[in-house]
Structure formats: structure tokens, C-alpha cells
Amino acid sequence: MPTTSLSGFPELLPSERFVELAVLDRLRTIFELHGFAPIETRAAEPLEQLLRKGEIDKEVYLLRRLQADTEEDQPKSSDSVLGLHFDLTVPFARYVIDNAGHLQFPFRRYQIQKVWRGERPQTGRYREFTQADIDIVAKDALPFHHDVEIARVMAEALGALEFLPPLRLQVNNRKLIEGFFRGIGATDIGAVMRAIDRLDKVPADVVGKELTQVAGLSDAQATVCLQLADIRSTDLAFVERVRALGVQHDLLDAGLAELAAVIEGCATINGVTVEADLRIARGLDYYTGTVFETRMSGHESLGSICSGGRYDALATDGKSTYPGVGISLGVTRLLMPLFQQGVLAGSRPVPSAVLIALPHDDDRSRCDALAQRLRSRGIATEVAAAAQKFGKQIRYAERRGIPYVWFPGDADEPGTDTVKDIRSGEQVSADPDAWLPPENDLRPQVIMQRVER
Amino acid sequence: MPTTSLSGFPELLPSERFVELAVLDRLRTIFELHGFAPIETRAAEPLEQLLRKGEIDKEVYLLRRLQADTEEDQPKSSDSVLGLHFDLTVPFARYVIDNAGHLQFPFRRYQIQKVWRGERPQTGRYREFTQADIDIVAKDALPFHHDVEIARVMAEALGALEFLPPLRLQVNNRKLIEGFFRGIGATDIGAVMRAIDRLDKVPADVVGKELTQVAGLSDAQATVCLQLADIRSTDLAFVERVRALGVQHDLLDAGLAELAAVIEGCATINGVTVEADLRIARGLDYYTGTVFETRMSGHESLGSICSGGRYDALATDGKSTYPGVGISLGVTRLLMPLFQQGVLAGSRPVPSAVLIALPHDDDRSRCDALAQRLRSRGIATEVAAAAQKFGKQIRYAERRGIPYVWFPGDADEPGTDTVKDIRSGEQVSADPDAWLPPENDLRPQVIMQRVER
Incomplete structure (x- = not known):
């Protein structure tokens, strides 16, 4: 966290x-x-819309413009005050009324958005959170x-x-x-x-x-x-x-x-x-x-x-x-x-499945082109930041949880590239236009750990 | 719109x-x-963070709790006032400082989020909009x-x-x-x-x-x-x-x-x-x-x-x-x-590629099961809302831009289902475990219309 x-x-x-x-x-x-x-709805609704069911105890964040030129520039009556929505149902109801002429009923919608509650700070209470409705x-x-x-x-x-x-x-x-x-x-x-x-x-x-x-x-x-x-x-x-x-x-x-x-x-x-x-x-x-x-x-x-x-x-x-x-x-x-x-x-903090090792600084454009060939087949790839010793480059991949390091072969001799699974240490010859990692390594995975209770 | x-x-x-x-x-x-x-960052930052480059002319929306119990319950000094972020750079800089110990540098991030500007209402000016950084x-x-x-x-x-x-x-x-x-x-x-x-x-x-x-x-x-x-x-x-x-x-x-x-x-x-x-x-x-x-x-x-x-x-x-x-x-x-x-x-306002026509109201569970077979192969499908005449059900699909209507065959006679492309009128026999629409019909497409200028 x-x-x-x-x-x-x-x-x-x-x-x-x-x-x-x-x-x-x-x-x-x-x-x-x-x-x-x-659909998505705007984050802000008129306060009277948010409280239209008469629930005056709702925890709402009101909005006020910092640049309001004078006090008179601020809304005068409660019906023009804006507040952040505290759920997705109230704004959806308003959206349906606003757009009834454009919608086909029965209307099925999903809405995945942040909502806000203007709560007093308190452990375990969220003031901003995501809902999926x-x-x-x-x-x-x-x-x-x-x-x-x-x-x-x-x-x-x-x-x-x-x-x-x-x-x-x-x-x-x-x-x-x-x-x-x-x-x-x-x-x-x-x-x-x-x-x-x-x-x-x-x-x-x-x-x-x-x-x-x-x-x-x-x-x-x-x-x-x-x-x-x-x-x-x-x-x-x-x-x-x-x-x-x-x-x-x-x-x-x-x-x-x-x-x-x-x-x-x-x-x-x-x-x-x-x-x-x-x-x-x-x-x-x-x-x-x-x-x-x-x-x-x-x-x-x-x-x-x-x-x-x-x-x-x-x-x-x-x-x-x-x-x-x-x-x-x-x-x-x-x-x-x-x-x-x-x-x-x-499973890792980066999308990259492969790090291309950089033999020398002047190999960068060759390594970029190599990376692009892997990316064109859906393999998230980054090129090492600096032409350090390979051991250092492998540790760089390790720190990011990148499972594979790709070693470009001799530029003049096609077919000399290799790729190393840095978890097992296994290193094999690889063709940048054909090699694929196992499905589970392609993207970061969700890891579930059973915890003792 | x-x-x-x-x-x-x-x-x-x-x-x-x-x-x-x-x-x-x-x-x-x-x-x-x-x-x-x-990454995503929270929508709100302390005002002094938002204005830390000394730009006091930023158009910021300030937050105030509706339920603040008394005037004293509101923040007293400007450094505890919260405002909605007006870009994604300022909150990203704060996120990097907050989490430097958890991040590997160079740190590459993308961030796709709403930002807000507390502007005076004005044509063509957005007060809420999405950025991708x-x-x-x-x-x-x-x-x-x-x-x-x-x-x-x-x-x-x-x-x-x-x-x-x-x-x-x-x-x-x-x-x-x-x-x-x-x-x-x-x-x-x-x-x-x-x-x-x-x-x-x-x-x-x-x-x-x-x-x-x-x-x-x-x-x-x-x-x-x-x-x-x-x-x-x-x-x-x-x-x-x-x-x-x-x-x-x-x-x-x-x-x-x-x-x-x-x-x-x-x-x-x-x-x-x-x-x-x-x-x-x-x-x-x-x-x-x-x-x-x-x-x-x-x-x-x-x-x-x-x-x-x-x-x-x-x-x-x-x-x-x-x-x-x-x-x-x-x-x-x-x-x-x-x-x-x-x-x-x-190209259409619903994800559905197929509407299953409902012959009689008591066919609903059979039609639901049929829909589920299509969905299991990635075809977005809905079942007609009511067992109206088929002409009405086809018009229901038309109004939603759903390209195909599926007619369940005889329940006791497998292989009697048909599917109709309601644009061409072509109707063919179809197996719910094998039929696929063309790739372009599978999901709503982006339509570009060259307009005269």
C-alpha cells in the first residue's frame, strides 16, 4: 500500500x-x-438534485470556485450550489430524465465511477471510492x-x-x-x-x-x-x-x-x-x-x-x-x-514482460527496433535505461518483476538473440518475430494469498 | 449529443x-x-499543493463539507483546504514524493482521469474533462x-x-x-x-x-x-x-x-x-x-x-x-x-450484436439459456423484453442498432434456429455454439464521417 x-x-x-x-x-x-x-455522468450535481429525496443528512462535498471574484459571484440560493455526487443512482436518474428522448427503453446501463462523501475524517471511512453499478x-x-x-x-x-x-x-x-x-x-x-x-x-x-x-x-x-x-x-x-x-x-x-x-x-x-x-x-x-x-x-x-x-x-x-x-x-x-x-x-508493478538488455549505448536504436517487434505481437517491452554490466541490467529487471531479459545477438548475424527467464535462469535462443512468453507472464496477474486468520 | x-x-x-x-x-x-x-491519484489535493508553484490565478474548485457541524469544523487555514486537481502533473509529482520508497526509477506511468477547473461558466470551456498523461x-x-x-x-x-x-x-x-x-x-x-x-x-x-x-x-x-x-x-x-x-x-x-x-x-x-x-x-x-x-x-x-x-x-x-x-x-x-x-x-448505442426473439412468454428461460451460449463465445446478446409479434421485435432491434435477430427454432428439434441480418434481410440457419457475426459487427464501431467544411 x-x-x-x-x-x-x-x-x-x-x-x-x-x-x-x-x-x-x-x-x-x-x-x-x-x-x-x-455511461458516465458528470461528478457534480446541483445540491437540490442530490438532496431531492429530502435526506438532508447526506454527506456531500460542496464545490466553490477559488476564483469567484466577489462574494456575490458565489451562488446565492441553495438551488445553484454544486456538490459532488455521493452515489451513481441519483445522477443516473437525472441523466435518464435529461436524455429520455435519446434513449431506448428498457435502458440497460453500467456505470463505473468515483463517488465522494464529505465525511469527517475517520478510520475505515472512504471519502473517495469507486462504484460499479x-x-x-x-x-x-x-x-x-x-x-x-x-x-x-x-x-x-x-x-x-x-x-x-x-x-x-x-x-x-x-x-x-x-x-x-x-x-x-x-x-x-x-x-x-x-x-x-x-x-x-x-x-x-x-x-x-x-x-x-x-x-x-x-x-x-x-x-x-x-x-x-x-x-x-x-x-x-x-x-x-x-x-x-x-x-x-x-x-x-x-x-x-x-x-x-x-x-x-x-x-x-x-x-x-x-x-x-x-x-x-x-x-x-x-x-x-x-x-x-x-x-x-x-x-x-x-x-x-x-x-x-x-x-x-x-x-x-x-x-x-x-x-x-x-x-x-x-x-x-x-x-x-x-x-x-x-x-x-x-504479480509485478510494471506491464513489461521483457527487458531488452543494452550491450552498448550506441545499440539503443537497434534495441528500440527490437522492442518494437516484440510489442507489435502484444508483448509489453522496455529497453534498459543504461548500458551497465548485464548483471546490473538483470537486477534492474528483477527489481521491477520483469520476468524475461532479452540479449540482442550480433547485429550482423541474425538468429543470435537469446532470452533469459530470470526466475529459473534458463536462457534460450529466440526469434523476436516468433517468441512468446507463457500466457501468465504476458500481463501482470492477480495473486491471491490465503492469509491465516 | x-x-x-x-x-x-x-x-x-x-x-x-x-x-x-x-x-x-x-x-x-x-x-x-x-x-x-x-496509476490514479485522488481527485483532491491540499490547496497549497495545487498552488505550490505560486500561481494564484489557477481555476480551482474548493471542497467544503455540507455536514460541517459548525463554522469551526471547516478548515481554518489555507493549508488544510482541499481542492479538486486541475491537471494530472501536480498530483503525480506529489504521488512520486509520497511513494518514492515504493517505486523503481526511472518510473514510467500513464494516468487517465478527470480533472476540474473552477471556471466561470462560458461557452467552449470545460469545467470537467478527461486527460491522458x-x-x-x-x-x-x-x-x-x-x-x-x-x-x-x-x-x-x-x-x-x-x-x-x-x-x-x-x-x-x-x-x-x-x-x-x-x-x-x-x-x-x-x-x-x-x-x-x-x-x-x-x-x-x-x-x-x-x-x-x-x-x-x-x-x-x-x-x-x-x-x-x-x-x-x-x-x-x-x-x-x-x-x-x-x-x-x-x-x-x-x-x-x-x-x-x-x-x-x-x-x-x-x-x-x-x-x-x-x-x-x-x-x-x-x-x-x-x-x-x-x-x-x-x-x-x-x-x-x-x-x-x-x-x-x-x-x-x-x-x-x-x-x-x-x-x-x-x-x-x-x-x-x-x-x-x-x-x-x-455505430450503435448498445453493445449487443444479437437480439434473441421471444416466441412466447414461457420461452424466456430457453431464450436466456440460448443467449448465454452466444455470450460464452464473446457475442453480446440480449433477449427481447416482451413476446410481441416478430415484426415488432425486429423494430425493437432496429431502434437500438442491433444488427442480428436470432429466432429460436422448435425446442424439440435441434438445428432449427435461424439468424437474420436485419440490415440486408438475409436469414440463415445457425448453430448457437458455432455462429459468429463478422468482426465489425461484434462490438460497436467508431464511425468517421467526413464533413463538408
């Missing part, structure tokens, strides 16, 4: 950035294979099968990050739990959800007290709510277990059917566990159906690293409503702890 | 973003082939051949963007012009350079007056300076033409040799014109040797879209000095006018 000279603004060393790029490239590949189009948004109505699609695409993307510790994509449905809570006679549904949502932070008996004292449930009602929250399964077994609790409600039936469809739809996904987990509620967020959270094995204290769900109204412009379903992966939140704990690393 | 609802903060539609991604991918590939490592930095001494390397790498990268209007990478050398100006007896070298630097904005006679009236040259001295500035060549012819002006100075000799080496080193680059242009001075910037600018044919009013040069001290930490050479491509500045004028466009 590099020296972090500004709390909350993480930076990576080059070898770590290769890992991050490998993650982002895989995400992008899978999102595009499923027809998701790339996918959403599908429609005009007026979005069929339910897109919930299954979003779950499948993100599950497949997470499954492709095979160097991560095991991931568990947890799915629930707001209709299911709301129907259940209504079915047992609860009246303050929001209070029940907020209490249940705290189950991963506080013991069940504390939540039980909150259900009776804050949400107004009887002891029996609280008990059955906790029983519901205890149900999880990677197959459709959860349906029977919910039914066995004996609660009846139309919303519950609708939610059970939707959740079953998502779990069934993800059955063929490899590399990640997808499960129905009936304690997932997503607290105060404005979800109306499917909800997602994701936990990383051995890193449960991070909380959910990939969350989302179905909105009935991602955006509205007065004439139309745009329902959406989406999920957001916290890339920085996921990777930084793995770098810090030495779980993940890049 | 999308609706731009906030002046100076450009956004792209998905088809345009594909073009930008194609540009960024090619840059990245070439930078990495030459051994340049990727490469730099090579060393500890204490950086051999001159890295100037040639930087020129070659950026020239090769620009040459790979074959869909752009013709580009001209103009190279000059500060030693050359400073030596020349000293050789003719000029004393205020800075004033001479600033006057010459205005040649692409004002007529030569105005610059001539500035040379005599502001820089204190005689008419004869001014004339020979303008003669120097008029010299350009894509080969080494410029050397003789400078010599023919009869000026003698050691610095001039050194500069001529360096400039000749850069021009000679770039002789084999294709797709971009590299020329010595002796009017290039880079105004007030802190360059000490090689300087670069780049102009795009037919878009000269944009000024230089890719500039840089050699610094004797990119950074210094008291113990060591870090000389560098680098060049910065203004990606947004380059692409936005081309989008606005219809010169460049993406």
Missing part, C-alpha cells in the same frame, strides 16, 4: 492498480455481454423478469472475480416481508423493517425488544418475525419454511413468487453463492420489491459490498415515471481491505 | 461513450506495451533518450487513433530557442518566448512589435527571431535552416542535437506527422528542454490538444530532485468537438 497522506482518499501502487483494472475489465466485459451500455430502467412499466436479469448479471460478474474470497449474494423481497408483517397484523411496517435490518449488527433479543417496544408488536408477533428473518436457502426450500409459519397475505404470495423466480433464475451461476435470505431489508432505501445484499466470507465486518433492488420510481419527470432495478458493487470497499491484509496483490 | 444541463460539465450518450472507450482502450494498450504502469520520472538524473521515448510512445498512440482527423505532433526545444535568443544578444528571454508563443494567435507583425517594444529587441533581432519561428520540417532539414541564420551559442547546439534526435527517433511512426516546429515555446510552463504541442487538421482553433515537455524538476523532496518528461492528451477537448460536428459517432 502507498503512503496515504490524506485520510479517506485511498491511492494504489501500480501493482495494486493492475488488480483493480483486472476487476473493472472483467465487470465491463460481462456487463457488455449482457447488453449493458456504458448496473441498472435497467423502463418508461412507465418494467416487467419483473428484469429483476432476475439484474441478479444473474451481477452474480455472473462476481463469479468471474475468482480471486476474491467466497461471495454470497443474498436476495429478499420487500413485498414478501411487508406482506408477512401485514399478515401478522403489524401496523408500523417501516419500524419493523428497520428493526429487522439491524440483525447483522445487534443480537436477536435486542431486535426482539425493538420489535415490541418501538414497532409495537406483541411478543408472539416479534417471535414469528424473528423466525422469518432466520430463514435462508440456496434453493426453493425457503418457500415451504415461510408457508410453515402459517401467515396469509396477498403481498406475501406475490413476494414469495418473485423471490423464488430470482433464486431459480440464478441456479446455473458459478463462482458465487446466491441465496434467499429473509432478514435482508435494506433499511431506509426506497426499494419496492427485490432487494440485494452481498457478503464476503471472512470479511463480514465490511457489511454488504454489493447492494441494490427494485425501485418503482427511479425517476419521474411529471409526464412519465421510470421504474428501475439495479445493483451497485463497492469496488474500493471490496478491494482495499484485501490489499491491506495482503490477501490480493499484483 | 445529450442534453447538457450544466454548462462546462459535458456528458456523452452511450454510442459516444463507446467511441471514448475505444480511444482510451487504444491509448492504454500502447502505453502498457511500452512499459508504462497505470504519460510521464517518465527519474531520481536525480533522467537521460535524454527518454525524451525521444515519450515522443515515440505518444506519437504511436495518436497514430493508432486512425479515425481522427490528421494530427501533427510539433516538437521544439527550449535550449535551442533560448540559445538562439541569447546568441543574437537578447536579454529578456522570457519576454521573447512569450511573444513568439503568440504566433498562432496574432499576426507576425504584431509579434514583431512585441519583440521590439516589450522584449527590447532591435528590428534586425526581431526579424531573425521571426525567421527562426518560421522554420519547420518533418525531417532533419530544419538543422541546416537554423544554421543558415548564422547564430552561434552552445545552448543552441545542444538544443539542435536534441531536437534532431527526437525527429530522427520518430521517423518510423505511422499515422501521425511528427515535425520540428521552431515556433513552439509552451509559454509560461516550466519546461527546460524538449517541448511538444499537437494540432488537429481542420480544428486548429482548438489550439494544442496534446502538450508537454521536459522538466528538470517535476518534484523535489529536499533530499532528491525528480526530473521528468511527459505529455498530456486532452481527450475531452479532442473528442467533444468531433461529436458536436458529427465527425465521429459510435
Whole structure:
């Protein structure tokens, strides 16, 4: 890890950035294979846009021009103040409204960008971090099968990050739990959800007290709510277990059917566990159906690293409503702890697979031409900085983790070049128009180290 | 172009973003082939870092936390105020100092990121834009051949963007012009350079007056300076033409040799014109040797879209000095006018090459599985949103620019699938485990339209 000279603004060393790029490239590949189009939105939004859901407690960084000529040159009312976006959902909703006439619905987009939170500096809190979001948004109505699609695409993307510790994509449905809570006679549904949502932070008996004292449930009602929250399964077994609790409600039936469809739809996904987990509620967020959270094995204290769900109204412009379903992966939140704990690393800090050794200073243009022949076949190559003794040049490659040193042969005698694998010491004759390193040496690799816990 | 609802903060539609991604991918590939490592720096720097060269006129966006609890919670002195970076050079210099112990020198890095300028809203001025920088930095001494390397790498990268209007990478050398100006007896070298630097904005006679009236040259001295500035060549012819002006100075000799080496080193680059242009001075910037600018044919009013040069001290930490050479491509500045004028466009707004037609709603899981077989071979595929009449589904594909519609055959009779190229209307039998579209249809392409001027 590099020296972090500004709390909350993480930076990576080059070898770590290769890992991050490998993650982002895989995400992008899978999102595009499923027809998701790339967009970026500007970093700044009008403050009233950022706070439009009335959440005045958002941690926003406001922008002010250093060169504002006078105090009057600064925006006067809050509606022209700019702030940095704190997520990618709010700016995406604004982008959809701004560009509705140019977009085809249902509109699938992915968006991989930095977001900022104007937090007080605090250990473990990021003030700048990267998110990778996918959403599908429609005009007026979005069929339910897109919930299954979003779950499948993100599950497949997470499954492709095979160097991560095991991931568990947890799915629930707001209709299911709301129907259940209504079915047992609860009246303050929001209070029940907020209490249940705290189950991963506080013991069940504390939540039980909150259900009776804050949400107004009887002891029996609280008990059955906790029983519901205890149900999880990677197959459709959860349906029977919910039914066995004996609660009846139309919303519950609708939610059970939707959740079953998502779990069934993800059955063929490899590399990640997808499960129905009936304690997932997503607290105060404005979800109306499917909800997602994701936990990383051995890193449960991070909380959910990939969350989302179905909105009935991602955006509205007065004439139309745009329902959406989406999920957001916290890339920085996921990777930084793995770098810090030495779980993940890049295999080298440079892209170069080959260093061309420089016999004499006046061989530079010959060595440059040689390097260019290797590059033209996709082999990242650099030429030694100085014509030092070969031993020194090999150590230069070693310090950078460059696996191969190329020794140009006699300029007048083609076929006299050799290449040395400096790890094994093996040195062989090589043709610059034909030689290829093994696939694993061609680019920096992601190294996963199992750490003792 | 999308609706731009906030002046100076450009956004792209998905088809345009594909073009930008194609540009960024090619840059990245070439930078990495030459051994340049990727880094990103945080968006924010302490204000005193941003202004450390004493340039208090920089257009900086300052950050302020919305949730600052009290006035006292805001930073008190200017040295703890944060601002968004306005280029990638200042944060890179800070990154090198912060991480010097973790880096191997010479350190080659590329950095592709957004930067911000806290400008007054104004037509044609960007307040958020993307730059792509490469730099090579060393500890204490950086051999001159890295100037040639930087020129070659950026020239090769620009040459790979074959869909752009013709580009001209103009190279000059500060030693050359400073030596020349000293050789003719000029004393205020800075004033001479600033006057010459205005040649692409004002007529030569105005610059001539500035040379005599502001820089204190005689008419004869001014004339020979303008003669120097008029010299350009894509080969080494410029050397003789400078010599023919009869000026003698050691610095001039050194500069001529360096400039000749850069021009000679770039002789084999294709797709971009590299020329010595002796009017290039880079105004007030802190360059000490090689300087670069780049102009795009037919878009000269944009000024230089890719500039840089050699610094004797990119950074210094008291113990060591870090000389560098680098060049910065203004990606947004380059692409936005081309989008606005219809010169460049993406071939479609979605990655999808294939739409799977949905015969009936209960065929969805069969169609999903079919789509997955195509995706597993790298073909971006989406499944129709609803089981409408096939004519409607084909129009749905048409509106998105998806070139192929796949018609699943009889579920019980393998080999009955067909695929239709909806542009030609041609429909053929197809095997989902073997069929491939032509390379050009696989991903959105960059379309270049020659516009009448």
C-alpha cells in the first residue's frame, strides 16, 4: 500500500492498480455481454438534485470556485450550489430524465465511477471510492423478469472475480416481508423493517425488544418475525419454511413468487453463492420489491459490498415515471481491505514482460527496433535505461518483476538473440518475430494469498 | 449529443461513450506495451499543493463539507483546504514524493482521469474533462533518450487513433530557442518566448512589435527571431535552416542535437506527422528542454490538444530532485468537438450484436439459456423484453442498432434456429455454439464521417 497522506482518499501502487483494472475489465466485459451500455455522468450535481429525496443528512462535498471574484459571484440560493455526487443512482436518474428522448427503453446501463462523501475524517471511512453499478430502467412499466436479469448479471460478474474470497449474494423481497408483517397484523411496517435490518449488527433479543417496544408488536408477533428473518436457502426450500409459519397475505404470495423466480433464475451461476435470505431489508432505501445484499466470507465486518433492488420510481419527470432495478458493487470497499491484509496483490508493478538488455549505448536504436517487434505481437517491452554490466541490467529487471531479459545477438548475424527467464535462469535462443512468453507472464496477474486468520 | 444541463460539465450518450472507450482502450494498450504502469491519484489535493508553484490565478474548485457541524469544523487555514486537481502533473509529482520508497526509477506511468477547473461558466470551456498523461520520472538524473521515448510512445498512440482527423505532433526545444535568443544578444528571454508563443494567435507583425517594444529587441533581432519561428520540417532539414541564420551559442547546439534526435527517433511512426516546429515555446510552463504541442487538421482553433515537455524538476523532496518528461492528451477537448460536428459517432448505442426473439412468454428461460451460449463465445446478446409479434421485435432491434435477430427454432428439434441480418434481410440457419457475426459487427464501431467544411 502507498503512503496515504490524506485520510479517506485511498491511492494504489501500480501493482495494486493492475488488480483493480483486472476487476473493472472483467465487470465491463460481462456487463457488455449482457447488453449493458456504458455511461458516465458528470461528478457534480446541483445540491437540490442530490438532496431531492429530502435526506438532508447526506454527506456531500460542496464545490466553490477559488476564483469567484466577489462574494456575490458565489451562488446565492441553495438551488445553484454544486456538490459532488455521493452515489451513481441519483445522477443516473437525472441523466435518464435529461436524455429520455435519446434513449431506448428498457435502458440497460453500467456505470463505473468515483463517488465522494464529505465525511469527517475517520478510520475505515472512504471519502473517495469507486462504484460499479448496473441498472435497467423502463418508461412507465418494467416487467419483473428484469429483476432476475439484474441478479444473474451481477452474480455472473462476481463469479468471474475468482480471486476474491467466497461471495454470497443474498436476495429478499420487500413485498414478501411487508406482506408477512401485514399478515401478522403489524401496523408500523417501516419500524419493523428497520428493526429487522439491524440483525447483522445487534443480537436477536435486542431486535426482539425493538420489535415490541418501538414497532409495537406483541411478543408472539416479534417471535414469528424473528423466525422469518432466520430463514435462508440456496434453493426453493425457503418457500415451504415461510408457508410453515402459517401467515396469509396477498403481498406475501406475490413476494414469495418473485423471490423464488430470482433464486431459480440464478441456479446455473458459478463462482458465487446466491441465496434467499429473509432478514435482508435494506433499511431506509426506497426499494419496492427485490432487494440485494452481498457478503464476503471472512470479511463480514465490511457489511454488504454489493447492494441494490427494485425501485418503482427511479425517476419521474411529471409526464412519465421510470421504474428501475439495479445493483451497485463497492469496488474500493471490496478491494482495499484485501490489499491491506495482503490477501490480493499484483504479480509485478510494471506491464513489461521483457527487458531488452543494452550491450552498448550506441545499440539503443537497434534495441528500440527490437522492442518494437516484440510489442507489435502484444508483448509489453522496455529497453534498459543504461548500458551497465548485464548483471546490473538483470537486477534492474528483477527489481521491477520483469520476468524475461532479452540479449540482442550480433547485429550482423541474425538468429543470435537469446532470452533469459530470470526466475529459473534458463536462457534460450529466440526469434523476436516468433517468441512468446507463457500466457501468465504476458500481463501482470492477480495473486491471491490465503492469509491465516 | 445529450442534453447538457450544466454548462462546462459535458456528458456523452452511450454510442459516444463507446467511441471514448475505444480511444482510451487504444491509448492504454500502447502505453502498457511500452512499459508504462497505470496509476490514479485522488481527485483532491491540499490547496497549497495545487498552488505550490505560486500561481494564484489557477481555476480551482474548493471542497467544503455540507455536514460541517459548525463554522469551526471547516478548515481554518489555507493549508488544510482541499481542492479538486486541475491537471494530472501536480498530483503525480506529489504521488512520486509520497511513494518514492515504493517505486523503481526511472518510473514510467500513464494516468487517465478527470480533472476540474473552477471556471466561470462560458461557452467552449470545460469545467470537467478527461486527460491522458504519460510521464517518465527519474531520481536525480533522467537521460535524454527518454525524451525521444515519450515522443515515440505518444506519437504511436495518436497514430493508432486512425479515425481522427490528421494530427501533427510539433516538437521544439527550449535550449535551442533560448540559445538562439541569447546568441543574437537578447536579454529578456522570457519576454521573447512569450511573444513568439503568440504566433498562432496574432499576426507576425504584431509579434514583431512585441519583440521590439516589450522584449527590447532591435528590428534586425526581431526579424531573425521571426525567421527562426518560421522554420519547420518533418525531417532533419530544419538543422541546416537554423544554421543558415548564422547564430552561434552552445545552448543552441545542444538544443539542435536534441531536437534532431527526437525527429530522427520518430521517423518510423505511422499515422501521425511528427515535425520540428521552431515556433513552439509552451509559454509560461516550466519546461527546460524538449517541448511538444499537437494540432488537429481542420480544428486548429482548438489550439494544442496534446502538450508537454521536459522538466528538470517535476518534484523535489529536499533530499532528491525528480526530473521528468511527459505529455498530456486532452481527450475531452479532442473528442467533444468531433461529436458536436458529427465527425465521429459510435455505430450503435448498445453493445449487443444479437437480439434473441421471444416466441412466447414461457420461452424466456430457453431464450436466456440460448443467449448465454452466444455470450460464452464473446457475442453480446440480449433477449427481447416482451413476446410481441416478430415484426415488432425486429423494430425493437432496429431502434437500438442491433444488427442480428436470432429466432429460436422448435425446442424439440435441434438445428432449427435461424439468424437474420436485419440490415440486408438475409436469414440463415445457425448453430448457437458455432455462429459468429463478422468482426465489425461484434462490438460497436467508431464511425468517421467526413464533413463538408
